[in-house]
Amino acid sequence: MARRPTGIGERIGKSIARERTARGLTQEQLAEIIGVEQETVSRFERGATLPPLMRLIQLADYFEVPLESLLRTSSSRVADEASDIASMLSKLDGQNRDFVRRWVAEMCDKLAKRR
Template sequence: MTEQNEKEFARNLGRAIADARRAKGLTQEKLADVIGVEQESISRLERGVTLPSLSRLMRIADVLAVPITSLIRSSSGRPVDQAQDLVEKLNELSGEDRAWVRRWVEEICAKLALQHRQ
């Protein structure tokens, strides 16, 4: 992983943690208190200044009641991770809505592929 990729991953992971924390209705201070760190540590994680250790990330995921894989996958730039993230979102939709999204994505991909060939 290049330094630029690591920085982008850290920012995306921080954003995913912040989104999950807000969805759970927790402040940075409360999350910090529950996992036993200073509020500034949570702020630095959420801003992408630092990456959490694996054990800390596991603790954060437990407190926020989200799968650790969802935090990592949503932060990844790898196509396979992005695809899996989309699969999980599609699974939440009705069959009719999934079919609509699939048609829409196929149209957009075809248009983008055509633009890149020109």
């Protein structure tokens, strides 16, 4: 079983690695794109070094994701989870958003009754 990141550096690193690999990039390629050494990307992804704020903004811009998505990976805060769901819903048209909302409401009702 994979170890779940615990510190903010590890969570940010996991986010960066997830976004990089989703685009089929190597650490070396990402390093070249953002103007750092490959080892710097490696340190970011391992959580050994926190990226400076401006570098995080640069990464979010390059990955075309909200900055907060790099900061909140695997957060269990209800507000963060709700924000993640809202972000997913925003990519759907009105009919599909309504379908997902109804399905989620039904599932929540069923699961709440199982307690």
